[in-house]
Amino acid sequence: MTKSSKxxxxxxxxxxxxxxxxxxxxxxTDAKSGDVLMVAHMNEEALRKTIASGEAWYYSxxxxxxxxxxxxxxxxxxxxxLRVDCDQDALWLRVDQQGPGACHTGRRSCFYRAIALGxxxxxxxxxxxxxxxxxxxxxxxxx
Amino acid sequence: MTKSSKxxxxxxxxxxxxxxxxxxxxxxTDAKSGDVLMVAHMNEEALRKTIASGEAWYYSxxxxxxxxxxxxxxxxxxxxxLRVDCDQDALWLRVDQQGPGACHTGRRSCFYRAIALGxxxxxxxxxxxxxxxxxxxxxxxxx
Numbered sequence: 001m002t003k004s005s006k007x008x009x010x011x012x013x014x015x016x017x018x019x020x021x022x023x024x025x026x027x028x029t030d031a032k033s034g035d036v037l038m039v040a041h042m043n044e045e046a047l048r049k050t051i052a053s054g055e056a057w058y059y060s061x062x063x064x065x066x067x068x069x070x071x072x073x074x075x076x077x078x079x080x081x082l083r084v085d086c087d088q089d090a091l092w093l094r095v096d097q098q099g100p101g102a103c104h105t106g107r108r109s110c111f112y113r114a115i116a117l118g119x120x121x122x123x124x125x126x127x128x129x130x131x132x133x134x135x136x137x138x139x140x141x142x143x
Numbered sequence: 144m145t146k147s148s149k150x151x152x153x154x155x156x157x158x159x160x161x162x163x164x165x166x167x168x169x170x171x172t173d174a175k176s177g178d179v180l181m182v183a184h185m186n187e188e189a190l191r192k193t194i195a196s197g198e199a200w201y202y203s204x205x206x207x208x209x210x211x212x213x214x215x216x217x218x219x220x221x222x223x224x225l226r227v228d229c230d231q232d233a234l235w236l237r238v239d240q241q242g243p244g245a246c247h248t249g250r251r252s253c254f255y256r257a258i259a260l261g262x263x264x265x266x267x268x269x270x271x272x273x274x275x276x277x278x279x280x281x282x283x284x285x286x
Binding site for chain 2: 013025033052090092107110111114116120126127128
């Protein structure tokens, strides 16, 4: 049953809109700095577990598995606030990031490279806040 | 040709990964407040125009059309910084939002409702920062 856009946009019923793969986009920001830490996806179960526990759960598209953030690394995300957007197809998590970082490469944020603006030809990246905060090889190696 | 994950994650070549529909997710935050304003999508052309002009262009999935943000409303987004994430399948735009708001409903941000945490049963929303900053009917009505 399709809900009217007024109901979805102006109502207080939570009607998350999962995509064809059963996923919804989740933007994660650091509650203190406001920086975007990562963009991930949730399936219905990950969303339910996040709401119930107050800790972030996602669905890994590459591993095709439910994933409790920080399960291996200990870098858990405590959710300070969870919001949904106007058409209810995206979520915003403001989190208290435990440990040194959110990114599997060892950085605080997954967004450690910037694109120079005002370019029309070939575009290259430059590092921004790209210092590694932890060693992914040692953190993710199964003991 | 598939690039190695090391090249994608640690290199300075910009290799945006568009999905099966030719789109990449763009998270937009207010450069001043750090709040997430919206989540949108770009196709290759929207991304190219954004980089060249320093103003945000998107691709509207509902209208199936390239879309210069603020074209109708005047609520243009000047891009302060554009970043890409580790696996290059998401973009983060820090913008200077012109005009009263980014959301087509009249709010500053599209994320004007929060979900209470710690719930296991039925979940409802509550308004947060949901005051309308402009009247969408007058802003979007073609003169």
